[in-house]
Amino acid sequence: MNAPGFSTWWVRLGQLAGLAALALLGAFDLRYGLYTGASAFEAxxxxxxxxxxxxxxxVWLPVHRQGxxxxxxxAFVLGAISLAVTFGFVVLSASGRYLFGGSWGLAESAGMIAVVFVVTRWGAARLAPWAAVLAALAAAALPLRAGTEYVYVIFGLLQALAAVGAAAIGIxxxxxxxxxxxxxxxxRAEQRAEFARDLHDFIAHHVTGIVVQAQGARFVAEQDPQRVIVALEQIERAGAETMASMRRMVGVLRNPDAPPDAPLAPLAGVADLAPLLEGHNGTTTTPARLYVDGPLDGLPVEVxxxxxxxxxxxLTNARQHAPDARSVAVSVRRTPDWLLVRVADDGATPRSAPARGHGFGLLGLTERVRALGGTITAGPGISGGWVLDAAFPLRTAVAR
Structure with a gap:
């Protein structure tokens, strides 16, 4: 279960720290370049x-989308400009029109290394390697603006290694x-396939019932016509429910390797919540209690x-990640238009996204709920603990 905004805060803090470091290095570059007696060209x-x-x-400060x-x-344009400026300084120095000295641009060096990281992390796969290489070369060449002695060459190699390290982290x-x-x-694919198998079982069950009722009606048509009417009403009801479920599940992926003659196993639904809670209570010291508000019969099978x-x-999350919880409350409420489900524990242990199984269980469940037009949320409760809420629409479903 994800903690909303948790990773975003870390990104923002990192950006603020990078800006602060860049400002300090830029102030040093200005102070070193504008020392007393410096020429106008140096300034x-x-x-x-x-x-x-x-x-x-x-380039590196905005939040970029992947690819x-x-x-x-x-980054390519920026690296090319930086290399051109460095090459210009070297040419001017070689011709005697410019004397080496001052800072080569520590802020620019740090910023160029950051550009290498950002490009390798979020850039398009076909363009990112070339842009990263050019930016790394620009960072490695920057010390040559201050001189061509071996000490500046060493600094260039160190900046090249830093750029390689930034690229490795980004990759x-x-x-x-x-x-x-x-x-x-x-x-998501597994959840959709599981949902499709459930729908297969449900439809096969009803189609089988329709066939049996139709065969029975044919035999009793002459002896008891009234029973034929009842059978036809049952056939109509089962057929309408089956078609409604099929319409609601259009687009659900189906496992192509599933056998066509899947067994007609009964599907676990809200009627089986009491045995589910009994099984939970038998394997943990945290008791779970069920609270039901409204009739639970006649619900669409997929809901x-x-x-x-x-x-x-x-219940699985509470058992695995809330060992200090004293109780778990399971509430199921039915309104004319919605079925509302809540699972809340009172555990005091803080739970973040990694502690909740990386959110894959909830992710698959979210895919299932959204396929029905419902909503699902998970997070800390107002008075502590963890709350899982789900809402399923009933108005668009045909009741059983």
């Missing part, structure tokens, strides 16, 4: 280097994010089974 160079450092912040094409293009985080995206997609899964997920 202009210091200001230009600070401007280039600000341009790097324009951005504009990000590596901007690692990119791979981790891609792995998580694949895991999320797999969970009933999904509500059961919500309760099962809530």
């Amino acid at each position: 202009l160079r210091a200001l230009g280097q600070v401007v280039l450092a600000v341009l790097t912040a324009v 951005s094409r504009s990000l590596p293009l901007a 690692y985080l990119r791979v981790v994010a891609a792995g998580r995206e694949r895991a999320i997609a797999l969970v 009933s089974t999904s509500a059961y899964r919500v309760v099962m997920e809530g």
Whole structure:
């Protein structure tokens, strides 16, 4: 279960820290370049280097989407400008028109290394490597603005190593994010396939019943016509419910490897919540209590089974991540238009996203609930503990 905004705060804090560091380095560059007696050219160079450092912040500071094409293009242009400025200083020095000295631009160096990280982390896969290489070369060449002695060459190599390290971190985080995206997609696909299998069982059950009722009606048609009318009403009701469920589940993915003759196992629904809580209470010291408000009969099968899964997920999370909880309250309330389900524990142990199983269980459950047009939320309760809420619409379903 995710803590809303948790990762965003860390990103913002990192950006603020980067801006503060860039400002300090920029102040040092200005102070070192504008020392007493400095030439106008030296002062202009210091200001230009600070401007280039600000341009790097324009590239790495915004939050970019994964696979951005504009990000590596901007980094490529910025790296090319930086290399051109460095090359110009070297040419001017070689011709005797410029004497080495001052700072080579520490703020620009730090900003260029940050650009390498951002490009490798979020840039488009085809453009990011070239832009990262150019930005790393620009960072490595920056010390040459202050001189070509071996000490500046060493500083250039150190900045090149820092750029390589930034690229390695960016690539690692990119791979981790891609792995998580694949895991999320797999969970969603598995949940949809499971939902499709449930729907298969439900439809097969009703179609089988329709066939049996139709066969029975044919045999009793001459002896008892009234029983034929009752059978036809049952056939009509079962057929309407089956078609409604099929319409509600259009777009649900189906496992192509599932056998066509899947067994007609009964589906667990809200009627089975009491045995579920009994099983939970038998395996933990935290008792779970069920509170029901309103009739639970006649619910659409997909709503009933999904509500059961919500309760099962809530009890599993409470058992695994709230060992200090004293009780778990399971509430099921039916209104004319909604079925509301809540699982709340009173555990005092703080729970963040990693502590809640990386959210994959909740992610799959969210996919199931949204497929029905419902909503689901999870987070800390007002008085402590953890609360899982789900709401299923009933108006668009045909009651059983």
